Amino acid sequence: MARQLRFAGTDSKVDGCPALHTDEGTGEVIVQxxxxxxxxxxxQLQHFxxxxxxxxxxxxxxxxxxPKEMERVPELVDRATFRRLFETFKHTAWRFETRRGYASDRED
Known part of the structure; x- marks a missing residue:
């Protein structure tokens, strides 16, 4: 079934691109x-x-x-989704946590 799209706006001065549309059924935004x-x-794009x-x-x-919300609307996730966030985590604090001291602690 096709989405029911509503044209939100464009900053294009000549052509129809770029533009934003909103899906009336889901509230999702489509970026053109x-x-x-x-x-x-x-x-260079993360999570692509x-x-x-x-x-x-x-x-x-x-x-x-x-679209702009007046207040931040938090999205709560279940435990399984939260756990999956750490399965593909790429950064670590291992080196940071295993140092004997920090440069800011030294007196030069």
Whole structure:
């Protein structure tokens, strides 16, 4: 079934790209912009899945047209989802925690 999209806005002065649309059924936002295709740029994106697509839009587009909440709406996750966050965690504090001291503690 096709989404029911509502045009939210554009900062385009000539063409119809970039633009934002809102899915009336789910509240999700669809971003329309120029695709990022450079492999070096794509390699820098975190959590970028094989089926994901990245687009470039001016910051002003999001500032002017993206939905805004008056208060932060926290999203609670169940224990299984929380546990999965640590299965693919890539950074570690191991080196930091195994040091004998810190440069700020030394008197030079």
């Amino acid at each position: 912009g120029t695709p990022v295709t450079d492999p070096e740029d794509l390699a 899945g094989p089926d994901d697509a990245a687009v470039v839009v001016p910051r002003e587009l999001l500032v002017n047209w993206a």
